[in-house]
Amino acid sequence: MSLVNTPLKPFAATAYKQGKFVDVTDADVKGKWAVFFFYPADFTFVCPTELEDLADIYPTLQGMGVEVYSVSTDTHFSHKAWHDTSPAIGKIDYYMLGDQNHSISNNFEILREGVGLADRGTFVVDPEGTIQLVEITPEGVGRNATELLRKIKALQYWVSHPGEVCPAKWEEGEKTLAPSLDLVGKI
Template sequence: MSIVGTSLKPFQATAYVQGKFVDVSDADVLGKWAVFFFYPADFTFVCPTELEDLADSYEELKGLGVEVYSVSTDTHFCHKAWADSSPAIGKINYYMLGDQNHTISNNFGILREGVGLADRGTFVVDPDGVIQLVEITPEGVGRNAAELVRKIKAAKYWREHPGQVCPAKWEEGAETLAPSIDLVGKI
C-alpha cells in the first residue's frame, strides 16, 4: 500500500538542533513543506555523507519554505555527540530527531522489522500534512540532495499550478504539460 497521499500521523520527539535540545511534534510540521530524512544510525558510513550533502542544500531548502527533519532510532543525546565529534555532522543546522521509541519510523512504515533501525528513506510532506514524495534506497546506496531539491520544486509547482504537470527531468522555469485528450499519443 502506498503512503503517498496519506496524512502525517501524530508524533512527539526531542531533536538536537544548533546546539540545543527541542521538542518537536506533528503540529510543528503543519503549514510548511517538510522533509523527513530517515537513516539507519549515527556513527556509520554512508549516513554522514548523506546528512552532510543535505546540510549543504539546507539554506536553499529553507529559501523554498521547506524544513528538514533527519530521523534515526538513536537518541537526541547521540545526535549531539555525533555532531560534536564529526566535522560532516557538525555542519548540520536542521533538526535531528531522536526516535528511540520508533513512533516516527513506524508512522512512515520505514522501520526494519526485528532490527530496530530505520531504512534509508526520504518523505516530503506538504503544508497540509500530506505525504507527496517518497524515496527509499538500500542501506549501501546514498541519496542526492540536489535531486531532492529538484523534486520538491516540481511538487511545489504542481501544487501551485493546478492543471499543470512536470515531465521527467523538469527543472524550475522549464515547460510543463497540461494533460488533455489532445496530448494523448502525441508525447
C-alpha cells in the same frame, strides 16, 4: 500500500538542533513543507555523506519554505555527540530527531522489523500535512540532495499550478505539460 497522499501521523520527539534539545510534534510540521530524512544510524558510513549533502542545500530549502527533519532510532543525545565529533555532521543546522521508541519510524513504515533501525527513506510532506513524495533506498546506496531539491521544486510548482504537470527531468523554469485529450499518444 503507498504512503503518498496519506496524512502525517501524530508524533512527539526530542531533537538536537543548533546546540539545543528541542521538542517537536506533528503540529510543528504543519503549515510548511517538510522533509523527513530517515537513515539507519549515527556514527556510520553512508549516512554522514547524505546528511552533509543535505546540510549543504538546507539554506536553499529554507528559502523555499521547507524544513528538514533527519530521523534515526538513535537518541537526541547521540545526535549531539555525533554533531560535536564529526566534521560532516557538524555542518547540520536542521533538526536531528531521536526516535528511540520507533514511533516516527513506524508511522512512516520505515522501521526494519527485528533490527530496530530505520531504512534509508525520504518523505516530503506538504503544508497541509499530506505525504507527497516517498523514496526508499537500500542501506548501501546514498541519496542525492540536489535531486531531492529538484523534486521539491517540481512538487511546489505542481501544487501551485493546477492543470500543469512536470515531465521527467523537469527543472525550474522549463516547460510543463497540460494533460488533455489532445496530448494522448503525442508524447
